[in-house]
Amino acid sequence: PVSQSRSETTRFPDGFLWGSATASYQIEGAVDEDGRTPSVWDTFSHTPGKTLDGDTGDVADDHYHRFREDVALMKELGLQTYRFSVAWPRITPQVTADALGPVEQRGLDFYSALVDELVAAGITPAVTLYHWDLPQALEDEGGWTDRRTAERFGEYAAVVAGALGDRVRTFITLNEPWCAAYLGYAAGVHAPGRTEPAAALAAVHHLNLGHGLAARAVREHAPGAEVAVTLNLGWFRPDDESSEGDRDAVRRVDGLQNRVFLGPMLRGEYPADVLEDTAAVTDWSFVRDGDVETIRQPLDALGLNYYSPTVVRRWSGEGAKETADGHGDGASPWVACDDVEFVELPGPRTEMGWSIDPRGMSELLLRLAAEAPGVDLYVTENGMAAPDVVGDDGVVHDDDRIAYLHDHLAAVLDAVEGGAPVKGYFVWSLLDNFEWAYGYSKRFGVVHVDYATQVRTPKDSARWYSRAAAENALPAR
Numbered sequence: 001p002v003s004q005s006r007s008e009t010t011r012f013p014d015g016f017l018w019g020s021a022t023a024s025y026q027i028e029g030a031v032d033e034d035g036r037t038p039s040v041w042d043t044f045s046h047t048p049g050k051t052l053d054g055d056t057g058d059v060a061d062d063h064y065h066r067f068r069e070d071v072a073l074m075k076e077l078g079l080q081t082y083r084f085s086v087a088w089p090r091i092t093p094q095v096t097a098d099a100l101g102p103v104e105q106r107g108l109d110f111y112s113a114l115v116d117e118l119v120a121a122g123i124t125p126a127v128t129l130y131h132w133d134l135p136q137a138l139e140d141e142g143g144w145t146d147r148r149t150a151e152r153f154g155e156y157a158a159v160v161a162g163a164l165g166d167r168v169r170t171f172i173t174l175n176e177p178w179c180a181a182y183l184g185y186a187a188g189v190h191a192p193g194r195t196e197p198a199a200a201l202a203a204v205h206h207l208n209l210g211h212g213l214a215a216r217a218v219r220e221h222a223p224g225a226e227v228a229v230t231l232n233l234g235w236f237r238p239d240d241e242s243s244e245g246d247r248d249a250v251r252r253v254d255g256l257q258n259r260v261f262l263g264p265m266l267r268g269e270y271p272a273d274v275l276e277d278t279a280a281v282t283d284w285s286f287v288r289d290g291d292v293e294t295i296r297q298p299l300d301a302l303g304l305n306y307y308s309p310t311v312v313r314r315w316s317g318e319g320a321k322e323t324a325d326g327h328g329d330g331a332s333p334w335v336a337c338d339d340v341e342f343v344e345l346p347g348p349r350t351e352m353g354w355s356i357d358p359r360g361m362s363e364l365l366l367r368l369a370a371e372a373p374g375v376d377l378y379v380t381e382n383g384m385a386a387p388d389v390v391g392d393d394g395v396v397h398d399d400d401r402i403a404y405l406h407d408h409l410a411a412v413l414d415a416v417e418g419g420a421p422v423k424g425y426f427v428w429s430l431l432d433n434f435e436w437a438y439g440y441s442k443r444f445g446v447v448h449v450d451y452a453t454q455v456r457t458p459k460d461s462a463r464w465y466s467r468a469a470a471e472n473a474l475p476a477r
């Protein structure tokens, strides 16, 4: 693919952090160990037909037992920071909607040992408090549709912040609440697999509320740490810039994916047009007095996960509807958007079928910089799935991934030059891992994992990324 970047400098700002990211359920395995109880992803992945080939996270990368080896690998690659998530069911395994229950010390000990190992290796820890593995017991009482889940999440955040806050640089409250709410409760392709549009909007609000309560708890219990949240903002463009209908389609999806989170988090208000657009689905009566003030907590940093662009247009209602959002056959995550078409883009795609356009990276970073002045930015995820082709030398030669990372890092530089305070970049992912509904069929790692033996082998992209980190600059592709 041709680089669409305008950037001419290849140096990153001094102190820029080069890292990698993972998530608990995708790598840990050890699902029955040290008191852990099931999460919604255990239940979902063990339900026939929900994940490709029935794959589960039961073993995954066995990181729970191999974390020292994995930290050593990061150190060898010269990675400077590591974003991982804490599995809530390891910390308070007996949680119910009404009470947090006792803290499981063995769960805390695991993450504490991981943090110690990182610090000893000179790697800065960044902790995500919620990357989708909700305790199943909470889902049984309504999950994110119930505000008590948000309340318990705030209490759980206080426990983790208190235990790890002396050594962790950044706490990220939520990873991609868009996915948790809409893929989990409207499209049903993620756990808990519900397909109820009204439930998804209730989940949006209670995830927002959970963010606010957790941000406040981290501030109190880990006063030295940065408070952040990670959003997967969409980069939406109209099919026809001159069409009012297409531009309105952009407004609609931007409202549902971006502004419904940014509004309350940054400005303490839900966008009026989103409330109006969704009025036939819900009256939003789950929003109580004071909630938006709770959601709007001072933030030190915002995390952006960016993978691909989206083009939309107003659907005329005639002929077959284009559904390039990947939800053609089933329920849609796009609540109240029956008249929005997702347009199939020409050009390069990743193994996920996602289009590639690095310009979305710089534009979204610049948008965040404008909307949240004074707040630091991180790219908390970016990367691509690519086929598993191991060369005769036993190494994956993933030139396409190197090109993808190069072009997106160049787009980060564009944003920095445009004034966006981007402080670091976390490649998704350190390791090949359990790719949610796609199971082990999709590989995002810069390090290859042989699932039969658990042997880790850095791909060419890991070596290339390692050089970028060492030079704090963009190497040639």
Ligand code: GBH
Residues within 6 Å of the ligand: 023, 175, 176, 179, 232, 305, 307, 308, 310, 324, 325, 326, 353, 354, 355, 381, 428, 435, 436, 444
């Ligand atoms: C992230 O989700 C997750 O945080 C991480 O756990 C996961 O492994 C990783 O990305 C890779 O999937 O359907 O063409 O319109 C990203 C989920 C990806 C959902 C882009 C929306 C839109 C692409 N998002 N997707 S398309």
